[in-house]
Amino acid sequence: MxxxxxxxxxESSGPVASWWLLGPGLLWMGLLFVVPLSLVLVISFxxxxxxxxxxxxxxxxxxxxxxxxxxxxxxxxxxxLAAVTTMLCLIMGFPxxxxxxxxxxxxxxxxxxxxxxxxxxxxxxxxxxxxxxxxTEGLLNTLLLKLGVIAAPIxxxxxxxxxxIGLVYGYLPFMVLPLFxxxxxxxxxxxEAAWDLYATRWVILRxxxxxxxxxxxxAGCLLVFIPSLGAFLTPDLLGGARSMMVGNLIQHExxxxxxxxxxxxxxxxxxxxxxxxxxxxxHAAKPVSRQEDAS
Amino acid sequence: MVDQSASIDIASLVKRHGxxxxxxxxxxxxxxxEFFSLLGPSGAGKTSLLRMIAGFETPDEGTIRIDGRSMxxxxxxxxxxxxxxxxxxxxxxxxxxxNVAFGPTMQGVPRADIASRVRLALDMVKLSSKEERLPxxxxxGEQQRVALARALVNRPTVLLLDEPLxxxxxxxxxxxxxxxxxxxxxxxxTFVCVTxxxxxxxTMSDRVAVMHQGRVLQVxxxxxxxxSPGSAFVARFIGVSNELRGVVRRxxxxxxxxxxxxCVGEIxxxxxxxxxxxxxxxxxxxxxxxxxxxxxxxQGLSGEQSLxxxxxxxxxSGSDRRYLVRLGEHVVWNVRVPxxxxxxxxxxxxxxxxxRWQISDAVVLSE
Numbered sequence: 001m002x003x004x005x006x007x008x009x010x011e012s013s014g015p016v017a018s019w020w021l022l023g024p025g026l027l028w029m030g031l032l033f034v035v036p037l038s039l040v041l042v043i044s045f046x047x048x049x050x051x052x053x054x055x056x057x058x059x060x061x062x063x064x065x066x067x068x069x070x071x072x073x074x075x076x077x078x079x080x081l082a083a084v085t086t087m088l089c090l091i092m093g094f095p096x097x098x099x100x101x102x103x104x105x106x107x108x109x110x111x112x113x114x115x116x117x118x119x120x121x122x123x124x125x126x127x128x129x130x131x132x133x134x135x136t137e138g139l140l141n142t143l144l145l146k147l148g149v150i151a152a153p154i155x156x157x158x159x160x161x162x163x164x165i166g167l168v169y170g171y172l173p174f175m176v177l178p179l180f181x182x183x184x185x186x187x188x189x190x191x192e193a194a195w196d197l198y199a200t201r202w203v204i205l206r207x208x209x210x211x212x213x214x215x216x217x218x219a220g221c222l223l224v225f226i227p228s229l230g231a232f233l234t235p236d237l238l239g240g241a242r243s244m245m246v247g248n249l250i251q252h253e254x255x256x257x258x259x260x261x262x263x264x265x266x267x268x269x270x271x272x273x274x275x276x277x278x279x280x281x282x283h284a285a286k287p288v289s290r291q292e293d294a295s
Numbered sequence: 296m297v298d299q300s301a302s303i304d305i306a307s308l309v310k311r312h313g314x315x316x317x318x319x320x321x322x323x324x325x326x327x328x329e330f331f332s333l334l335g336p337s338g339a340g341k342t343s344l345l346r347m348i349a350g351f352e353t354p355d356e357g358t359i360r361i362d363g364r365s366m367x368x369x370x371x372x373x374x375x376x377x378x379x380x381x382x383x384x385x386x387x388x389x390x391x392x393x394n395v396a397f398g399p400t401m402q403g404v405p406r407a408d409i410a411s412r413v414r415l416a417l418d419m420v421k422l423s424s425k426e427e428r429l430p431x432x433x434x435x436g437e438q439q440r441v442a443l444a445r446a447l448v449n450r451p452t453v454l455l456l457d458e459p460l461x462x463x464x465x466x467x468x469x470x471x472x473x474x475x476x477x478x479x480x481x482x483x484x485t486f487v488c489v490t491x492x493x494x495x496x497x498t499m500s501d502r503v504a505v506m507h508q509g510r511v512l513q514v515x516x517x518x519x520x521x522x523s524p525g526s527a528f529v530a531r532f533i534g535v536s537n538e539l540r541g542v543v544r545r546x547x548x549x550x551x552x553x554x555x556x557x558c559v560g561e562i563x564x565x566x567x568x569x570x571x572x573x574x575x576x577x578x579x580x581x582x583x584x585x586x587x588x589x590x591x592x593x594q595g596l597s598g599e600q601s602l603x604x605x606x607x608x609x610x611x612s613g614s615d616r617r618y619l620v621r622l623g624e625h626v627v628w629n630v631r632v633p634x635x636x637x638x639x640x641x642x643x644x645x646x647x648x649x650x651r652w653q654i655s656d657a658v659v660l661s662e
Contacts, residue, residue: 190386192351192380192384195351197397197445212388
């Protein structure tokens, strides 16, 4: 008899307590994320004043302006660069993550540490370092000239190639880490079982390892693609004026052209695109979660 | 010499793990269609041996022939053997049917044939109704059947089983022992099974190899191993065994008299033909608990040996009683008496009696 009332109280207060736990987080996100984001959304329907101010109105002018081929070109180029970056990260990150996942436990920690070492230094500083490497009189060209591989310096800096190099360098760890987690969970005996059942190495990779690591592949691709798409610093420093990405365009509209409404409209479009893509990806990932659905 | 009727022919196989010999000069021949078990405690080298047959490990010395063909430098996916893994290793993202179809698909069996072979294999393990399930939706016993079907569907020359029943509960394990045996008969395939469970090995196998520290100690039928163990290790590992150390005093034709410092009295033994035993040789006697008889009568039956003892403990286990009887200060024997006579209930700890056995039931090992 004595033990039942506390038990009952604990049960009834359980859900209430959990709401309180959400409080601080909700407050922070509400004030600093939802409110500013709503402002961006509202501003995207306003119009630009003659001297750069905001004229409050409800028009689709900004969105119609975005149909201009110039903007479509920048958005398309951004998607292309982000996609190429994601592919390169996947191609380089998968073998690396597999190697780490199959390494002895002691070595594993050390290798993961090596993957994360770049984070110890500021991203801006590291991007400047790439400028020194890629410059016409930079490290890479000097080396190649001395070795006699090239006769004249190649123009690497301020090109799409430089942007992709910088993005791949910056986001490779974001691909490797989720891939490592997924690959480490793939049971080694499944690989042996497939081998025993006459599968070649290539088939084992395609039919056993990749399907089982799919959640990690998806997560890695999203973690690389989304920040690459909105990248600002890397294309600004390595791409220069020649290779503009959406992030630079937004920055340009807000700070240089002082056209806040247009900048807001581009931001909203970008977010809409990313959300749509995530929905599509999650849908495409469905076959993996079949297991949960069916049971 | 290569035995053409052998499924597996292993000659002086050696595998080193660091400085220790995981497999120490093992030679074995398994005839076609036999249910062969590798029995031993963990670390005996039986799994290493199995993995070398499957091709996952490379021997340091010696040869493995399967169907007369040398397996040197042949990778697992080119060997005519299939392995049933201890953890089953079913592909979690494929249905039961897809799992079973994996092997034939990889071998390039025509599509139509694959379907019928998958059906046949699933019929054999009585799982036809669950083709479309995922492994996670099956019970442990069902998963094991899928693992069996997935291996058998390839019609391997040899089916390798790594501790096949260890993940199952006691009752299911006993059912599957019978089931495995009948599946083997139906599939007409050589089975090589690794187990540390002696009862499992005895029930299922045609022949058993007892392994210890990388060596094969004895190969024989379950009956051979139980009735005439070649060493104390084999006797202890297979079933319960009572032991007594002694020295041969006199030899009298086919018989001899042994005296033990551990108990009072002379013991008559039948001299084993294959051992060179002389007066003065140290020997160990082994007698199974169920071959012993407890008696309070003064006179034994003819051909019987008798030793004085006292009852230490009585353990009741339903179908029979186990008595722990003391023959000397350091010698306590197990006696198993079937619980078929209500009149036998009278013995209590402290009773003095004699332990008797047929002289021919004692196994003699020379030290």
